[in-house]
Amino acid sequence: MGDHRGHIAVLQDDGHLTGAAVAALHAVSGVDTALLRAAKVRPSSANWLHAPWYPYRRGGALTIGRTIWFTGIWFSKHGLGDGSPSSTLRWLLHLAHEVGHLAQAERFGPSLWGKTRYVAAFAWQYATRALLRRRPIHDGSPLEREADAGRRVLRAVVGDQQERHPLVAAVHGHAAPVVERWCVQHRQYLAEIAGRVQAGNLA
Numbered sequence: 001m002g003d004h005r006g007h008i009a010v011l012q013d014d015g016h017l018t019g020a021a022v023a024a025l026h027a028v029s030g031v032d033t034a035l036l037r038a039a040k041v042r043p044s045s046a047n048w049l050h051a052p053w054y055p056y057r058r059g060g061a062l063t064i065g066r067t068i069w070f071t072g073i074w075f076s077k078h079g080l081g082d083g084s085p086s087s088t089l090r091w092l093l094h095l096a097h098e099v100g101h102l103a104q105a106e107r108f109g110p111s112l113w114g115k116t117r118y119v120a121a122f123a124w125q126y127a128t129r130a131l132l133r134r135r136p137i138h139d140g141s142p143l144e145r146e147a148d149a150g151r152r153v154l155r156a157v158v159g160d161q162q163e164r165h166p167l168v169a170a171v172h173g174h175a176a177p178v179v180e181r182w183c184v185q186h187r188q189y190l191a192e193i194a195g196r197v198q199a200g201n202l203a
């Protein structure tokens, strides 16, 4: 299905993230670059994504093991995947959340037992939040909040500049060296934002 990935700036034709996307996502999420390089993005049908047996799904994407599934609309040339710089920003923000789940899945381990414990941990968190009537149930679970840190860092970084931000523009232009240079130059700044997000998560 590589034919409908060519226009998504963050993806290579085979569904792997581009070098520029890997560098940017690593900088905002802290997820290991080797893991980001190993990850694969694949299209899925909306029906499949809304499978009720799977407790975590969010905004049309779902991460299982090292595969990140995005619903078809994300690839649509007339929709979220229109190839524009703002489409690149939307993809980056969504990926910045999903790659947090890649790291969590690694932590629980790739075995069937690890996967089962991971899903069980989500189910337990949703169930307890439902019992305590805390809202929102999905976004409030500790694993979701942890996974969302990368997106919140990226959102803070781009600020009002949105898709015009140099980091996003460099990812859009497949300019990995430019992304890497920006991240090195803004290392301290990124660490400060990540620290604030982390403090908010622990509060």
Ligand SMILES: [Zn+2]
Pocket: 056, 057, 058, 097, 098, 101, 144, 147
């Ligand atoms: Zn999530």
